[in-house]
Amino acid sequence: MTISPLVLGPLMRHVDETSATIWVETRDAVQVAVRAGGRSWAARTFGVHGHHYALVEVDGLEPGSVTAYTVDIDGSQVWPDVGSAFPPSRIATLTPGKPLRMAFGSCRTSVPHDASGNRTHGVDSLRAYALAMASNSDDLPWPDLVAFLGDQVYADSTSEQMQEFIRARRDIKAPPGEELKDYEEYAHLYYLAWSDPANRWLLSTLPSAMIFDDHDIRDDWNTSMNWKQEMEATSWWHERIVAGLASYWVYQHLGNLSPKERAEDAIWQHVARYSGEAELDLSAVLDAFADRxxxxxxFYRWSYCRDFGDTRLVVVDSRAARNLAPDNRGLLDSEEMAWLDDRMRGGFRNLLVATSLPFLLPMGLHHVESWDEALSQGAWGKRAGRIGEKLRQAVDLEHWAAFQDSFRKVAVMVSEVADGRRGPAPETVAFLSGDVHFSYVSEVKRSSGSKIVQAVCSPIRNPLPRLTRSFAAVMSFGVAGTIGALVARSARVPDPPFRWAGLKGPWFDNNLACLEETPEGLRIWWRTGVVEDGDELNPKLKEVSALTVAPRRSAKHTGSGNSTIHRPEKSRRAIPGGR
Known part of the structure; x- marks a missing residue:
């Protein structure tokens, strides 16, 4: 059997009206070429810890064009595979003025797609979506983009396949045990996540944007200063965090960047200006960068912002940019908060804020988390504070609600946008999130201005056990609302600056959500994969829920993306190795 020189990919990443970014991992140091429409674009690989990657920048394309492409390595075609059952991979550039359609979701484990994997983890909704796209289903319009909002890989809760790989190279009983240890193990985890043929085809043809959440590194990542100090006291954490961030830059973040942003990235500049004969080894530079x-x-910004005509998408890092100092806690540090503040503008039809952690939790859970933050910070004394910290880590009480100062600052921003005080008010301000392993939609109660909603799609493939589902529903939507408000006030937590209520949900299926701008408003729907007639490998898509967020007549959008107020960029520039 011939082993392909292509290990992973191609992945279609950043795509705009005239260019596309295509990422690959190869088996050796090679020259990679993308061919489309009678033209070709090429890039050399760079190396990281014995692995080889290339990012091919395809430019000079026509807006609104759809072009099939192939991938060559050292002059021989390696993609698509000969005899592939899937349609040709394609580059679909954005069409000026076309309303945005995008998919989103979070939390996807990498286990086999057979009966056993489907029994323990449910059907992979991303894979079901891929199969429906490949079949050219008439009722499935293709998105312009899929946004993966965290937990693309699980570094701390590994599958049997991942554990087999770990056992083959180290003592799995020694710390960190079944969890990931280094870059090599991260590389294999990404291979398991992205190598299934159906998902691989989808990722080769559907542009993607990504942001991490805790499990990409470890459960409760940066929950508190106590948590961070406990991790740093272990023998293995430093290697883990460096490998996690370095691999995230390679596998996920690099493809988020536009050509202009990539050219300004200090790590990428090492690749762009390298002219040596041997392959560039980026390992030491990337490790030093990740450590810092x-x-x-x-030091570095993982958040990013993209404008799609009259829609703005702001993708927020709600993990690495935290300030954990007990006397100045922030889910976003001051510089990151200023960056977000600059981008929370009107003048768009819809403002989408993608943050892995829901900004608007169900009210009951919001109150409980705000109470636990006050408790952990000493509202009821040191002994109660220790209990609050243990509770925070035990049941993941570490969302926006548990960082009240940050929550209130962003609440002010979104209210000002919705009231038209930051440019013409959009029709809708929508927070898009994942993490909590159930899906729902909530809306802020207001009688004028833009609609403010929270849409959650979680998980793509990692459902809660049934007993836990009941607990989550009660905590989030049951009596916890009234009780949570009482305990929060007992710790002198101020009431939220506005109130919100559920429109839809919760539901606990594996899902992939889509949203689309329509004349009636922002339409959002959720679909899951179902097995029919025992055909485990070919699930069908089934709609779970849908709704349209219709704008208020008094707030119907009349502006355009061009009227947006842009402020000067306050960028963080990575300086590899402390240069």
């Missing part, structure tokens, strides 16, 4: 990015959150 962990120690100095203001």
């Amino acid at each position: 990015a962990d120690k100095e959150p203001t």
Whole structure:
């Protein structure tokens, strides 16, 4: 059997009206070429810890064009595979003025797609979506983009396949045990996540944007200073965090960047200006960068912003950019908060804020988390504070609600946008999130201005056990609302600046959500995969829920993306190796 020189990919990443970014991992140091429409674009690989990657920048394309492409390595075609059952991979550039359609979701484990994997983890909704796209289903319009909002890989809760790989190279009983240890193990975890043929085809043809959440590194990542100090006291954490951030830059973050942003990235500049004969080894530079990015959150920005005509998408890092100092806690540090503030503008039809952690939790859970933060910070004394910290880590009470100062600052921003005080008010301001392993939609109660909603899609493939589902529903939507408000006030937590209520949910299926701008408003729907007639490998898509967020007549959008107020960029620039 011939082993392909292509290990992973191609992945279609950043795509705009005239260019596309295509990422690959190869088996050796090679020259990679993308061919489309009678033209070709090429890039050399760069190396990281014995692995080889290339990012091919395809430019000079026509807006609104759809072009099939192939991938060559050292002059021989390696993609698509000969005899592939899937349609040709394609580059679909954005069409000026076309309303945005995008998919989103979070939390996807990498286990086999057979009966056993489907029994323990449910059907992979992303894979079901891929199969429906490949079949050219008439009722499935293709998105312009899929946004993966965290937990693309699980570094701390590994599958049997991942554990087999770990056992083959180290003592799995020694710390960190079944969890990931280094870059090599991260590389294999990404291979398991992205190598299934159906998902691989989808990722080769559907542009993607990504942001991490805790499990990409470890459960409760940066929950509190106590948590961070406990991790740093272990023998294995430093290697883990460096490998996690370095691999995230390679596998996920690099493809988020536009050509202009990539050219300004200090790590990428090492690749762009290299002219040596041997392959560039980026390992030491990338490790030093990752180490510093962990120690100095203001050193590098993982968040990013994209405008799609009259829609703005702001993707927020709600993990690495935290300030954990007990006397100045922030889910976003001051510099990251200023960056977000600059981008929370009107003048768009819809403002989408993608943050892995829901900004608007169900009210009951919001109150409980705000109470636990006050408790952990000493509202009821030191002994109660220790209990609050244990509770915070035990049941993941570490969302926006548990960082009240940050929550209130962003609440002010979104209210000002919705009231038209930051440019023409959009029709809708929508927070898009995942993490909590159930899906729902909530809306802020207001009688004028833009609609403010929270849409959650979680998980793509990692459902809660049934007993836990009941607990989550009660905590989030049951009596916890009234009780939570009482306990929060007992700790002198001020009431939220506005109130919100559920429109839909919760539901606990594996899901992939889509949203689309329509004349009636922002339409959002959720679909899951179902097995029919025992055909485990070919699930069908089934709609779970849908709704349209219709704008208020008094707030119907009349502006355009061009009327947006842009402020000067306050960028963080990575300086590899402390240069």
